[in-house]
Amino acid sequence: MTRLAIGSLFAATLVLSGCGYVGDPLPPALNMPLQITDLTAIQRGSKMIVEFTIPPKTTEGLPVVSVESVELRAGPNDAPSFNIDSWATSARLLKTDRLKPGEVHVEESIAAWQNKEVIIVARLINHKGRKSQWSNILILPIVAPVAMPAAVKPESTPDGVHLTWTAPDATRFRIFRGNDELAKSDKPEYLDKDTQYGKEYVYSVQALRKTGEREAESDISAPVKITPADTFPPAAPTGASAITGTATIELNWDRNTESDFKNYRIFRAAGTADFEKIADGVEAPAYSDRTIKSGIAYKYVITAVDQAGNESPRSNVVEITAP
Numbered sequence: 001m002t003r004l005a006i007g008s009l010f011a012a013t014l015v016l017s018g019c020g021y022v023g024d025p026l027p028p029a030l031n032m033p034l035q036i037t038d039l040t041a042i043q044r045g046s047k048m049i050v051e052f053t054i055p056p057k058t059t060e061g062l063p064v065v066s067v068e069s070v071e072l073r074a075g076p077n078d079a080p081s082f083n084i085d086s087w088a089t090s091a092r093l094l095k096t097d098r099l100k101p102g103e104v105h106v107e108e109s110i111a112a113w114q115n116k117e118v119i120i121v122a123r124l125i126n127h128k129g130r131k132s133q134w135s136n137i138l139i140l141p142i143v144a145p146v147a148m149p150a151a152v153k154p155e156s157t158p159d160g161v162h163l164t165w166t167a168p169d170a171t172r173f174r175i176f177r178g179n180d181e182l183a184k185s186d187k188p189e190y191l192d193k194d195t196q197y198g199k200e201y202v203y204s205v206q207a208l209r210k211t212g213e214r215e216a217e218s219d220i221s222a223p224v225k226i227t228p229a230d231t232f233p234p235a236a237p238t239g240a241s242a243i244t245g246t247a248t249i250e251l252n253w254d255r256n257t258e259s260d261f262k263n264y265r266i267f268r269a270a271g272t273a274d275f276e277k278i279a280d281g282v283e284a285p286a287y288s289d290r291t292i293k294s295g296i297a298y299k300y301v302i303t304a305v306d307q308a309g310n311e312s313p314r315s316n317v318v319e320i321t322a323p
Contacts, residue, residue, distance in 0.1 A: 050122075199228070
């Protein structure tokens, strides 16, 4: 082999060797799950409901595909001092089904812990048995189940749908319209003013009872339905008065202020006769009666009508003799 060939081969070897160098080898990823930080728990009826989120990243910022298991434990808060690791050895392991990142929802009977304080914690375990740090620690007082509201009754009123119910051992209530929370109330009643006639609404109610700094919840009542209907007449016209004109009797009264007001009806009685309707569809709070006979004593009353056809009670009676 010539010197030129040997030199070229040596140079190529150096280039290849330089390209292959990648630095010191990296240690294998631990894939340690991040700590659960949003553990919450409530008592609802005869169940304890625990919720939290499995984080999507490891402590090294790598994506979590799944975990081997979730260690969710609950046990009484009855020791003079608390060590989480020794406490966990005797605390109950609660079953969880979800092992992928996302929200976890667990329901457990309160039968074993009624009238006690329960400590609840959780951590994640990966496929190599490595464990995350324990989550935030919750202490939940368990009380006798809060009774579900009974006799929930919706009623259509001129101002909206008025709800009433019974729940003797509650201190506060949640009102739901459909699946959404509509409002809270300190009384066993609520007026939903944001309603429309002819539209169906579905309501349910949940009772709450204060327990220390937390609230125990009842189960949510069975849904009740109502389609409000306008069956509410306007108020009777007020301030009716009459004066005589040239071959007329002029009537005036105060204008109705209802938002669904439509018009007025005029009734007249001549002498001792009964009242008869003499005009309909009168929009202004005034009317000129030109069908009178001189010397006859007349009586008048007015009613108001709304857009749904509901008629008000009669106004005050106005008496006058035609000129």
